[in-house]
Amino acid sequence: MGRVLVVGIGNPILRDDAVGLVVVREVKRRLEGSGLPVTFVEASVGGLDLIDLLSGYDAALLVDAAVTGRAAPGEVFELDIGFLEDTTHLGTAGLSHQVDLATAWKLGRRLGLPLPRVLRVLAVEAADVKTFSEELSPSVAENLPRVVEAVTRVVREVVAACGCGAAPGEGGSG
Amino acid sequence: MKRVTIDPITRLEGHGRIEIFLDEEGNVDDAYFQIVELRGFEKFCEGRPAEELPRITPRICGVCPSAHHICSTRALDDLYKVEPPPAAKKLRELFYCAHMLHSHIAHFYALAAPDFVLGPEADPAERNILGVVAKVGVEIGGSVIKHRSYAQKIQEMLGGRATHSVMGLPGGVSKGLTKEEQEQVVEWAKSEVEFAKFSLKLFDDVVLANKAYVDLILSDGYKLTTHHMGLVDENNKVNFYDGFVRVVDTTGKEIVRFPARGTAYLEHIAEHVEPWTYLKFPYLKAKGWKGFVDGQDSGIYRVAPLARLNAADGMATPAAQEAYEKYFETLGGKPVQATLANHWARLIEVLYAAERLLELAEDSEITSDEIRTLPTETPDEGAAVIEAPRGTLFHHYKTDERGIVRAVNLIVATGNNHAAICMSVKKAAQAVIKKGKVTEGLLNMVEMAFRAYDPCFGCATHSLPGEMPLVANIYDHEGNLVRTLER
Numbered sequence: 001m002g003r004v005l006v007v008g009i010g011n012p013i014l015r016d017d018a019v020g021l022v023v024v025r026e027v028k029r030r031l032e033g034s035g036l037p038v039t040f041v042e043a044s045v046g047g048l049d050l051i052d053l054l055s056g057y058d059a060a061l062l063v064d065a066a067v068t069g070r071a072a073p074g075e076v077f078e079l080d081i082g083f084l085e086d087t088t089h090l091g092t093a094g095l096s097h098q099v100d101l102a103t104a105w106k107l108g109r110r111l112g113l114p115l116p117r118v119l120r121v122l123a124v125e126a127a128d129v130k131t132f133s134e135e136l137s138p139s140v141a142e143n144l145p146r147v148v149e150a151v152t153r154v155v156r157e158v159v160a161a162c163g164c165g166a167a168p169g170e171g172g173s174g
Numbered sequence: 175m176k177r178v179t180i181d182p183i184t185r186l187e188g189h190g191r192i193e194i195f196l197d198e199e200g201n202v203d204d205a206y207f208q209i210v211e212l213r214g215f216e217k218f219c220e221g222r223p224a225e226e227l228p229r230i231t232p233r234i235c236g237v238c239p240s241a242h243h244i245c246s247t248r249a250l251d252d253l254y255k256v257e258p259p260p261a262a263k264k265l266r267e268l269f270y271c272a273h274m275l276h277s278h279i280a281h282f283y284a285l286a287a288p289d290f291v292l293g294p295e296a297d298p299a300e301r302n303i304l305g306v307v308a309k310v311g312v313e314i315g316g317s318v319i320k321h322r323s324y325a326q327k328i329q330e331m332l333g334g335r336a337t338h339s340v341m342g343l344p345g346g347v348s349k350g351l352t353k354e355e356q357e358q359v360v361e362w363a364k365s366e367v368e369f370a371k372f373s374l375k376l377f378d379d380v381v382l383a384n385k386a387y388v389d390l391i392l393s394d395g396y397k398l399t400t401h402h403m404g405l406v407d408e409n410n411k412v413n414f415y416d417g418f419v420r421v422v423d424t425t426g427k428e429i430v431r432f433p434a435r436g437t438a439y440l441e442h443i444a445e446h447v448e449p450w451t452y453l454k455f456p457y458l459k460a461k462g463w464k465g466f467v468d469g470q471d472s473g474i475y476r477v478a479p480l481a482r483l484n485a486a487d488g489m490a491t492p493a494a495q496e497a498y499e500k501y502f503e504t505l506g507g508k509p510v511q512a513t514l515a516n517h518w519a520r521l522i523e524v525l526y527a528a529e530r531l532l533e534l535a536e537d538s539e540i541t542s543d544e545i546r547t548l549p550t551e552t553p554d555e556g557a558a559v560i561e562a563p564r565g566t567l568f569h570h571y572k573t574d575e576r577g578i579v580r581a582v583n584l585i586v587a588t589g590n591n592h593a594a595i596c597m598s599v600k601k602a603a604q605a606v607i608k609k610g611k612v613t614e615g616l617l618n619m620v621e622m623a624f625r626a627y628d629p630c631f632g633c634a635t636h637s638l639p640g641e642m643p644l645v646a647n648i649y650d651h652e653g654n655l656v657r658t659l660e661r
Contacts (some may be wrong), residue, residue: 013218013233044233045337048280052323053336097304099284106304111315132218 003164005057005116006155009064011044015133016073016126016140019147020063021112023124026148027155037164038155051104051113059118059162063151066123073127074143076150081121118162122151180304181356185578185660192620194603195653200610202267203651204466205600207624208451219582224253224553224573228342231584232568238587238630239338240273240329241562242569247342252435253556253577254344254549261542264345265332267415268359269341270560271531272328274414275321275366277563278524281628282373283318288519298618306426310376321369321599324362328531332354336351336516356541363532365439367493374497376400377521382504386451391514392505395605396623398597399424399468399511401458401475403590404485405434405561411490412482412526414561420485421458424470426508430458434559439568443585444473446593455593466597472595477565478627479519484509489522491529497522513598516626526615553577564628588629598623610656612648617659620646 008024011017021042028040043053054060091098099107124147127137136144140146199641215234219227228246234237244266251258254261256305258266284303290307302309320402326336333339334349351359390396403421405638406580407413410420419439421430432438445454446463455461457473465473475481479529481500501522502508505515534540557570565587588595602623606616648657 005641011233013230014212029461043337044239048319048322048328050285051245052326085454099280102283103302103304107307107319110304110307111319113319130212132214 003039003058004159004162005054005060006038006040006154007050007053007060007062008040008042009044009046009050009062012042013132013134015128015131015135017065017129018123018134019065019124019126019136019140022136022144023147025152026144027152030148031155036155036159038089040129041109047099047101047104048098048107049117050101051108053118054116055108055113057116058164059158060116060120061151061155061158062119062121064121064123065126065129067129068123069124070143071125072143073125073137073139074147075125076122076143076147077125078154079121080121081119116162118158120154120158123155192599192603193210193266194600194646194648195608196607196610196648196650196656198651200607200650202600202604202607202629203610205596205603207596207599213452215584219579224250224571224577224579225344227569227571227579227582229338229340231285232338234586236278236582238273238313238562238564239517240270241560241567241587242331243333243339243342244270244273245558245560245562245567245569248416248435248558248560249556249571250342250344251556252558253553253571253573254284255551255553255556256345256547256549258346258547259542261350261539262545262547263416264537264540265347265351265545266342268351268531268534269329269332269339270415271527272325274527274563276325276329276522278520278527278648279318279322279325279369279373281563282517282520282524285628286520287380289625290377290387290517293418294618294622307545313467314376317369317372321366321464324366328359328362328441342548343546348546350543350545351541353541359535360532363528363535366528367525369531370521370528371493372596374521374523374525381518388504388660391512391518393512395601395619396513396598396626397511398513398594398601399470399478400472400594401429401461402481402484402509403430403477403566404482405559405566406486407490409490410432410487411524412486412488413490414527416560419559419566421475422485423510424468424509424511426484429460435557437555437570439556439557439559439585445585453589453592456590457593466593468594468597468599475590476594477587478516480513480524480626481565482512482561483519483522489526491533494522494526494529497525499572513623515624516628520628562630564588564630565590570660586630588627591627591629595627595629598627607648610650612657612659 008020010020012021052148185505190210193206195204228243231242231246250356288301289304291309292301330336333341401421401423405413405417406420407417416433417434419434425427430442443456444459461473489498552575555572556649559568567587568585570583573579600618602619606613606619644657650656
């Protein structure tokens with residue numbers, strides 16, 4: 001396997017929760033034929049299942065929806081993932097059935113799973129993640145072209161950072 | 175690009191909120207556990223072809239998609255009045271046993287074991303699966319990941335996709351099992367049986383050998399006196415896939431039994447509405463809704479592993495049956511009302527799921543080509559019940575004569591347990607709040623109480639950046655917010 005994995009995360013029928021999936025689908029379309037060694041995946045999983053997905057890649061980029069109240073709906077930002085190394089606090093609430101990414105990531109490391117050397121997380125601020133619908137909120141949909149542009153740029157950065165480079169013949173997507 | 179550092183508390187307000195109301199003396203008067211309310215699902219389904227529902231309904235929930243997929247598929251059998259061939263039923267059940275293993279293994283090792291392996295008093299920063307692995311060893315951690323992975327691969331093999339399967343069709347399944355795949359599944363299933371036995375042994379060594387833990391499990395703060403619901407086969411043994419819905423009362427006597435296919439549930443279950451939540455509270459019609467109270471006269475029942483073992487007369491496989499007998503012997507006979515016993519019951523179900531998986535994988539019919547009965551009847555109404563990992567799940571659909579959905583009604587597992595979870599939270603809060611004095615231990619007690627039910631939050635699909643926060647708001651007798659505890 002190897003190389004770079006780009007994962008869009010979300011629920012395709014829960015309005016803005018789907019924004020990560022929509023963005024990754026569009027970025028994949030844009031980079032088709034670019035020869036970049038990138039695999040694109042749309043996933044509706046978290047925690048341990050996400051770690052299963054990431055195993056075996058050199059670098060990974062996650063794109064998810066988030067409700068932080070610190071950005072305008074539709075705005076894309078990078079999550080500071082220092083928490084993956086610095087704290088286990090996030091792993092203790094135990095509210096949902098799954099463990100969170102931080103805990104799963106550390107567990108994977110400790111068990112010697114082949115996790116990516118580079119991991120970056122982008123999030124798009126959502127307006128509504130509680131209503132079943134296949135359409136994004138207008139404020140999120142409006143900003144989509146700029147988000148896709150920004151995420152495409154980060155994909156290229158991640159490819160460069162992991163030293164994977166273009167691999168003619170292998171390229172494209174999966 | 176802008177960078178944002180997330181404080182876990184700020185994310186997704188309103189999820190997993192606990193509201194505690196004190197009386198004039200400062201003791202707990204009432205407590206509510208608020209589950210996230212997603213909107214508009216029924217409306218979303220209306221107007222779509224019914225055969226899309228096994229692919230739509232799993233999207234309600236990020237953690238048990240396969241339960242909705244199989245329940246929906248069985249509801250379509252009823253809707254289209256069609257009987258799947260034996261091999262198709264076995265393939266669905268085999269797939270479903272793998273799902274149970276995948277879900278239950280994660281719950282025990284990641285969410286239940288930390289409280290027992292490290293102790294309920296341990297620092298929350300260590301009371302997690304990393305702490306468990308540090309204590310029991312990396313090898314066991316690797317084994318947990320491996321056996322979850324086997325279960326996942328079986329689901330993928332039959333489901334056609336890693337998650338959100340596409341196998342279920344009215345009258346059968348879309349894909350069979352080849353001889354080569356069968357051999358592989360048999361090998362994995364054997365390994366799952368051994369792993370299940372190991373997990374029960376671990377529970378023996380860590381929990382049952384420690385009197386303080388057994389006392390904690392049996393303590394009054396973690397006890398409710400309720401009726402219990404679960405799916406059973408024709409011999410009243412636990413079944414996850416099909417059979418009969420059986421309810422036993424607080425004395426262990428059968429009071430309700432109806433087929434897990436069709437709309438018979440409407441005769442036995444009603445739903446109560448509260449002003450503070452859109453979610454409904456199911457209760458037994460024969461008993462009526464008496465408020466958030468337990469006891470023989472209350473209509474409130476429980477679901478999930480504790481309830482399934484209580485509602486059945488035993489397990490259909492030999493090693494699980496042995497474990498079942500030991501469980502009731504140790505905990506003082508049937509029914510067991512100790513909420514924390516859910517963890518032990520869950521492991522007994524892991525063993526049953528593994529043994530049943532092996533039985534089905536070794537069945538010569540499992541590789542048959544006859545996996546579909548084509549529906550020929552006109553659809554109108556259909557319903558089915560299965561056991562999700564976290565409890566009994568009902569799907570009920572009405573369509574027009576073309577099979578276009580007119581109405582959808584679901585009663586999900588956590589919905590069935592919602593009233594009991596509220597009461598368990600209240601009891602735990604009562605045990606730690608005295609005369610207005612709230613200790614930091616509150617969150618621990620409360621967390622252990624609701625976690626035993628393995629509740630499902632519809633929004634758990636995407637879990638970045640962290641888990642949802644746990645917030646407890648405490649109000650005085652005049653309704654003023656006096657304290658907020660959060661983690």
